[in-house]
Amino acid sequence: MSVRSMQGNPHIWEQLAWDDMSATEQALWTALGWQADRWDSNNAPASADKEWSELTIQEQNAARGLGFTEQIWNATEDE
Numbered sequence: 001m002s003v004r005s006m007q008g009n010p011h012i013w014e015q016l017a018w019d020d021m022s023a024t025e026q027a028l029w030t031a032l033g034w035q036a037d038r039w040d041s042n043n044a045p046a047s048a049d050k051e052w053s054e055l056t057i058q059e060q061n062a063a064r065g066l067g068f069t070e071q072i073w074n075a076t077e078d079e
Contacts, residue, residue, distance in 0.1 A: 002022055002024040002025075003022065003024050003025050003028065003065060003066065003067070004022075004025070005067060006066070006067040006068075007067075008067075008072065010067070010068065010072055010073075010076045013066070017039075017040055018035075018036040018039040018040050019036070024065075025066065028062040028063075028065045028066050029062070029066070031058055031059060031061075031062035032045065032047045032048075032059055032062050032063065033045025033046060033047045033048075047059050051073075051074055052070040052073045052074050053070075055073075
């Protein structure tokens with residue numbers, strides 16, 4: 001598995017530990033500023049507080065690769 005389908009439900013990511021993710025998923029989250037220690041302690045990087053339009057092109061591409069759309073990203077609050 002490279003990237004699991006969140007099927008419009010971004011909260012699936014919250015149920016996973018860093019080590020539960022594929023290398024591809026980890027790379028995409030890393031592009032958004034996450035690392036294992038941050039992820040497992042829910043210490044969100046700056047990208048988590050940005051609206052889609054504030055993300056860099058690289059961050060938008062990583063978010064898209066994880067299954068986010070602009071609408072889903074903007075409606076999702078890091079918990």
